[in-house]
Amino acid sequence: MNEQLSPNASERMKLDNQICFAFYVCSKEIIKKYRPLLTPLGLTYTGYITMLALWEEDNIPVKTLGDKLYLDSGTLTPLLKKLESQGFLKRSRSDIDERQVIVSLTEEGRELQEKAAAIPGHLIDSFEMDTEQALRMIDTLRFMMDKAPC
Amino acid sequence: MNEQLSPNASERMKLDNQICFAFYVCSKEIIKKYRPLLTPLGLTYTGYITMLALWEEDNIPVKTLGDKLYLDSGTLTPLLKKLESQGFLKRSRSDIDERQVIVSLTEEGRELQEKAAAIPGHLIDSFEMDTEQALRMIDTLRFMMDKAPC
DNA sequence: CTCCATTTAATTGTTTACGATTTAATGAAA
DNA sequence: TTTCATTAAATCGTAAACAATTAAATGGAG
Numbered sequence: 605m606n607e608q609l610s611p612n613a614s615e616r617m618k619l620d621n622q623i624c625f626a627f628y629v630c631s632k633e634i635i636k637k638y639r640p641l642l643t644p645l646g647l648t649y650t651g652y653i654t655m656l657a658l659w660e661e662d663n664i665p666v667k668t669l670g671d672k673l674y675l676d677s678g679t680l681t682p683l684l685k686k687l688e689s690q691g692f693l694k695r696s697r698s699d700i701d702e703r704q705v706i707v708s709l710t711e712e713g714r715e716l717q718e719k720a721a722a723i724p725g726h727l728i729d730s731f732e733m734d735t736e737q738a739l740r741m742i743d744t745l746r747f748m749m750d751k752a753p754c
Numbered sequence: 755m756n757e758q759l760s761p762n763a764s765e766r767m768k769l770d771n772q773i774c775f776a777f778y779v780c781s782k783e784i785i786k787k788y789r790p791l792l793t794p795l796g797l798t799y800t801g802y803i804t805m806l807a808l809w810e811e812d813n814i815p816v817k818t819l820g821d822k823l824y825l826d827s828g829t830l831t832p833l834l835k836k837l838e839s840q841g842f843l844k845r846s847r848s849d850i851d852e853r854q855v856i857v858s859l860t861e862e863g864r865e866l867q868e869k870a871a872a873i874p875g876h877l878i879d880s881f882e883m884d885t886e887q888a889l890r891m892i893d894t895l896r897f898m899m900d901k902a903p904c
Numbered sequence: 905c906t907c908c909a910t911t912t913a914a915t916t917g918t919t920t921a922c923g924a925t926t927t928a929a930t931g932a933a934a
Numbered sequence: 935t936t937t938c939a940t941t942a943a944a945t946c947g948t949a950a951a952c953a954a955t956t957a958a959a960t961g962g963a964g
C-alpha cells in the first residue's frame with residue numbers, strides 16, 4: 605500500500621500543513637492587532653478592507669467589490685447593509701442593469717478615511733520586520749493570491 | 755496637521771494593509787483548497803488541525819490544545835464536542851485537577867490518521883512553489899507567529 | 905419575438921472565531 | 935484555616951464566511 609505516493613509525498617504534506625496552518629494563524633493574529641484600532645471607528649476588519657476598496661474606487665457594483673475583496677454576496681450583503689446603517693455608504697439598484705446594486709460612499713464615509721489614516725497600524729514594526737523583508741513577503745503572497753481560484 | 759507622522763508613515767501603512775489583506779486572502783483560499791479533501795473524512799479545517807495536534811500528542815487538556823492551535827475555549831469547546839459526537843475523541847475531567855478537561859483520541863480517531871495521510875494536499879504544487887521557496891516562507895511565518903501575542 | 909442560459913444579489917443554514925462573562929477548582933497569602 | 939487572586943472550561947452574544955439555493959434581470963440563439 606501507498607506505493608503510488610512519491611517518496612517525499614508525506615514530507616510535502618507536512619510542509620503543506622505547516623504552511624497552511626502558519627497562514628491561518630498569522631492572518632488571525634494580524635487581524636487581532638487591527639481590532640483595537642478599528643473598533644473606535646465603528647469598523648470590523650472586513651468593514652475596514654471594504655472601506656479601503658471604496659476609498660480607492662467608488663460607485664461600483666457589489667460583484668466588483670466582491671472580486672476585489674475575495675468575498676461573495678453572502679458575506680457582503682449583510683456587511684454592506686450594516687455599513688449603510690452606520691451611514692458610511694449607500695446601496696442603490698443600477699438603472700442600466702437592475703441586477704446590480706451600486707455601492708457608493710456617503711460624505712460621512714469619505715470623512716472616515718481621514719480618521720482611518722491616523723490608525724498607527726505599523727504591523728511591520730510590531731513584527732520587527734524590515735521593509736525589505738516585508739516587500740519580499742508581499743511578492744510571494746501576491747503570487748499565491750494570483751494562483752488562488754479567485 | 756499630520757506633522758507628527760514620519761514622512762514614510764503612510765507608505766508603511768499601505769504596506770501594512772497590503773500584507774494584512776494578502777495574509778487574510780491567502781489563508782482563506784488555502785483553507786478552501788483543503789475543504790473538498792477534508793469533507794469526505796467528516797472534518798472541517800479547524801477539526802483537521804485539531805486532529806493533527808492530537809495525533810502528535812494525546813491526552814492533553816483543552817488549554818494546552820488551545821495554545822498549540824491559537825484557539826480559545828470559546829472556539830474549542832463546541833468543536834471538541836462535535837468531534838466527540840463523531841467518535842474521534844473523548845473529553846473527560848482530569849482527576850488531578852478538576853478544572854481541566856483532558857482530550858484523548860478514540861480508536862476511530864487514531865484510525866482517521868491513516869485516511870488523512872492519503873489526502874493529496876500538495877498545496878506547494880498547486881501554487882507552483884518550489885520547496886526552497888516554501889521553506890523560506892515557513893521561516894518568515896514562524897517568525898511572525900512567535901511575535902504574535904499567542 | 906420567445907426561450908433559455910447566464911449573471912447578480914439576496915437568502916438560508918452551517919461553521920468559525922473572538923470577546924466578555926460565569927462557574928468551579930486551585931493555590932497562595934494572611 | 936480562611937480569604938482572595940488565578941486558572942480552566944463553558945456559555946452567551948456577535949461577527950464572519952462559505953455553500954447552496956432562489957429570484958429577478960439580462961442577453962443571445964433560434
